[in-house]
Amino acid sequence: MNAPGIDPVTDTTDLNLVQAVNTALRDELARDPAVRVMGYDIGPIGGVFRATEGLYDTFGGERVIDTPLSENGLIGAAVGMAMRGERPVVEIQFLGFLYNAFGQFVCLMSNVRERSGGQLSVPMTIRTPFGGGIKPLQFHSESTESYLIHTPGVRVVCPSTPAEAKGLLAASIRCDDPVVFLEHSRLYRAFREPVPTAPYALPLDKARVVREGREVTVLAWGAMVHVAQQAIDDMAVDAELIDLRVLAPLDVKTILDSVRRTGRCVIVHEARRTLGLGAELSALVTEHVFDCLKAPVRRVTAFDVQFPENQTEDYYLPDARRVRHGIESVLQYRF
Amino acid sequence: MGQHKWAEQAPDETFFRIQAPDGTLLGQPPDLDDATLLRMYRTLVLTRAYETHTIRMQRRGELSVTAQSTYEEAVGLGAAAALRDGDWCFPSYRQFAAHLYWGVPMDRTLAILRGGAPETVAEHLPLDTPPGVTFTPYGVILGTNVLNAAGSAMADKLNGRDIVTLAFTGEGSTSEGDFHDALNFAAVFKAPLVVVVHNNQWAISTPAHRQHAAPTFAHKALAHGLPGERVDGNDVLAMYQKTREAVDRARAGEGPTLIEAVTYRVVDHNTSDSAEVYRDQALAEHWKQFDPRPRFEAYLADRGLYSDTLRQQYEAECLAEVQAAAARALPLPRSDAMTMFDSQLFGDPGWHLRLQQRELAAELNDANPYTAIDPETLE
Numbered sequence: 001m002n003a004p005g006i007d008p009v010t011d012t013t014d015l016n017l018v019q020a021v022n023t024a025l026r027d028e029l030a031r032d033p034a035v036r037v038m039g040y041d042i043g044p045i046g047g048v049f050r051a052t053e054g055l056y057d058t059f060g061g062e063r064v065i066d067t068p069l070s071e072n073g074l075i076g077a078a079v080g081m082a083m084r085g086e087r088p089v090v091e092i093q094f095l096g097f098l099y100n101a102f103g104q105f106v107c108l109m110s111n112v113r114e115r116s117g118g119q120l121s122v123p124m125t126i127r128t129p130f131g132g133g134i135k136p137l138q139f140h141s142e143s144t145e146s147y148l149i150h151t152p153g154v155r156v157v158c159p160s161t162p163a164e165a166k167g168l169l170a171a172s173i174r175c176d177d178p179v180v181f182l183e184h185s186r187l188y189r190a191f192r193e194p195v196p197t198a199p200y201a202l203p204l205d206k207a208r209v210v211r212e213g214r215e216v217t218v219l220a221w222g223a224m225v226h227v228a229q230q231a232i233d234d235m236a237v238d239a240e241l242i243d244l245r246v247l248a249p250l251d252v253k254t255i256l257d258s259v260r261r262t263g264r265c266v267i268v269h270e271a272r273r274t275l276g277l278g279a280e281l282s283a284l285v286t287e288h289v290f291d292c293l294k295a296p297v298r299r300v301t302a303f304d305v306q307f308p309e310n311q312t313e314d315y316y317l318p319d320a321r322r323v324r325h326g327i328e329s330v331l332q333y334r335f
Numbered sequence: 336m337g338q339h340k341w342a343e344q345a346p347d348e349t350f351f352r353i354q355a356p357d358g359t360l361l362g363q364p365p366d367l368d369d370a371t372l373l374r375m376y377r378t379l380v381l382t383r384a385y386e387t388h389t390i391r392m393q394r395r396g397e398l399s400v401t402a403q404s405t406y407e408e409a410v411g412l413g414a415a416a417a418l419r420d421g422d423w424c425f426p427s428y429r430q431f432a433a434h435l436y437w438g439v440p441m442d443r444t445l446a447i448l449r450g451g452a453p454e455t456v457a458e459h460l461p462l463d464t465p466p467g468v469t470f471t472p473y474g475v476i477l478g479t480n481v482l483n484a485a486g487s488a489m490a491d492k493l494n495g496r497d498i499v500t501l502a503f504t505g506e507g508s509t510s511e512g513d514f515h516d517a518l519n520f521a522a523v524f525k526a527p528l529v530v531v532v533h534n535n536q537w538a539i540s541t542p543a544h545r546q547h548a549a550p551t552f553a554h555k556a557l558a559h560g561l562p563g564e565r566v567d568g569n570d571v572l573a574m575y576q577k578t579r580e581a582v583d584r585a586r587a588g589e590g591p592t593l594i595e596a597v598t599y600r601v602v603d604h605n606t607s608d609s610a611e612v613y614r615d616q617a618l619a620e621h622w623k624q625f626d627p628r629p630r631f632e633a634y635l636a637d638r639g640l641y642s643d644t645l646r647q648q649y650e651a652e653c654l655a656e657v658q659a660a661a662a663r664a665l666p667l668p669r670s671d672a673m674t675m676f677d678s679q680l681f682g683d684p685g686w687h688l689r690l691q692q693r694e695l696a697a698e699l700n701d702a703n704p705y706t707a708i709d710p711e712t713l714e
Contacts, residue, residue: 080486249685
């Protein structure tokens with residue numbers, strides 16, 4: 001594991017991503033009495049994915065607050081609590097349910113600090129599962145992070161491994177800005193890895209270079225990091241794989257430095273293509289390192305349609321083959 | 336301009352009232368000492384002086400859009416007077432009386448209405464003594480603030496703090512989901528919250544009877560399981576009394592209360608509005624006779640506190656105060672363009688904003704931002 005910020009430790013525990021989230025919540029609840037975990041179905045049941053399992057028993061109903069079923073109520077109430085010195089960590093059951101709270105997200109959560117000239121702040125975190133591949137019902141598979149990233153005044157974080165999730169969630173909760181923390185539901189139980197047992201926080205301003213390479217830069221986040229890794233392994237290409245980790249604000253320097261060296265850039269995301277984050281990444285590369293490019297930037301994405309039904313979703317989501325085609329297209333390109 | 340105007344329905348006058356519109360006492364007045372009554376009266380005079388002056392300033396191009404509460408001041412005044420030091424208020428844009436009762440400085444409000452960045456205003460007009468009650472910046476989308484106020488009250492409840500949160504909204508925004516989320520969350524968590532629905536019968540051009548089909552706005556409390564009161568919003572004493580009861584309930588841990596303050600928007604919605612386009616102004620003229628000020632003066636006279644001399648003295652003092660505040664607000668330097676980047680994110684705002692800040696700085700320096708900056712120099 002090469003995540004920067006984690007000191008080599010001998011004391012680790014094998015955790016999957018949802019267990020890592022649970023551990024970080026437990027650590028932060030224990031560390032800071034202002035932290036309050038809020039949501040519906042997060043108390044005795046422990047969340048529909050069990051991310052908050054056991055927390056209600058340990059910390060009680062005033063720290064782990066089961067609320068009425070309203071995303072807008074949750075975000076709006078949490079904003080008011082955060083303005084008064086609390087540090088709420090709100091679970092939205094699925095990213096596709098956050099739309100009901102969009103007004104509070106844009107107009108209040110991301111706006112109060114600026115509007116008050118810095119007199120008030122909103123140190124809250126929204127945790128929410130997102131992404132496709134687990135074949136549930138509609139609005140349970142969305143990858144609509146662009147809606148969030150377009151809003152100023154908020155950080156958007158997306159871990160790709162259990163160890164990353166633990167350190168990035170701790171950092172998000174401790175951060176004085178509002179943060180949306182996107183947990184890929186397909187990764188929750190996909191694999192385990194050794195996670196440092198002691199609490200730690202990872203930086204919120206550094207992308208993670210998963211593997212170094214010289215031929216092509218591949219940018220991904222969430223589950224797509226693993227899909228891209230698979231494609232790179234299949235192809236035996238000398239690719240540099242970067243896990244963005246934080247989608248807003250972006251660590252642009254790491255991205256541009258890499259493309260300057262490789263001269264090729266492939267962006268992999270499971271969000272729809274038009275105005276997905278890939279559009280911004282592609283624009284950054286062409287605006288700032290155009291003269292280093294050996295091929296046009298390639299976006300490997302889902303399609304500009306609604307997230308499809310279970311039987312066809314595998315054809316919607318980028319897989320290793322689609323990523324391989326994307327990488328091949330830039331490697332084969334001749335001006 | 337369209338031909339159609341909305342028909343109006345006169346509001347039902349079955350509400351709590353302490354004084355009749357002519358000033359006659361109908362019930363037991365609240366237990367208020369002379370100093371508090373005079374502070375309330377002076378606030379009423381100050382609010383009217385302030386609003387008269389701000390309309391004039393707006394017409395001269397010195398202020399952006401502003402709203403008035405003239406003839407509706409009793410709502411904000413009576414409710415805010417029921418708070419005490421340490422409490423919080425999430426106001427709407429029509430509660431100048433509440434602000435002024437608690438000493439929110441007019442110069443800062445005027446400077447903000449001139450479009451100054453809050454950082455610039457804070458720099459040039461520092462706050463010597465913060466008001467006893469903390470007022471949040473008012474949200475232009477009303478209803479959203481009530482939900483944040485519920486969260487504020489939940490925070491106090493969770494921490495065992497003896498603080499009440501008061502929120503104001505309009506009757507129009509009771510149609511918003513945020514309003515119902517607020518009542519529901521506050522009721523479920525028994526949060527120390529008082530919500531005042533400032534029902535002035537008009538949400539810009541939408542009359543109250545097109546806003547909902549419930550018998551009254553106070554009925555909204557019923558479904559959410561909290562008490563709903565309906566009060567004569569032009570009766571300062573009645574507004575104080577019912578808000579005070581609600582504040583006391585909140586402090587005693589008995590949870591939130593909804594208060595419908597029934598009044599009438601005699602004035603335009605704001606300085607960009609022309610009410611004659613969509614309503615018959617006869618009813619607005621009719622409501623001028625329910626002006627809360629002479630009614631309150633009658634009570635003060637009963638208590639031996641009122642005289643024409645006192646009124647004239649307050650009017651002169653308040654006009655001078657407003658003029659002095661305007662004189663402090665007007666000469667403030669325009670906000671530096673770079674202040675738009677303030678208060679975005681704590682610490683490093685990220686590569687994008689660092690670049691964009693430098694771009695704007697280059698433009699301000701008459702340079703070409705796209706050739707003047709080498710992005711490689713952005714750490």
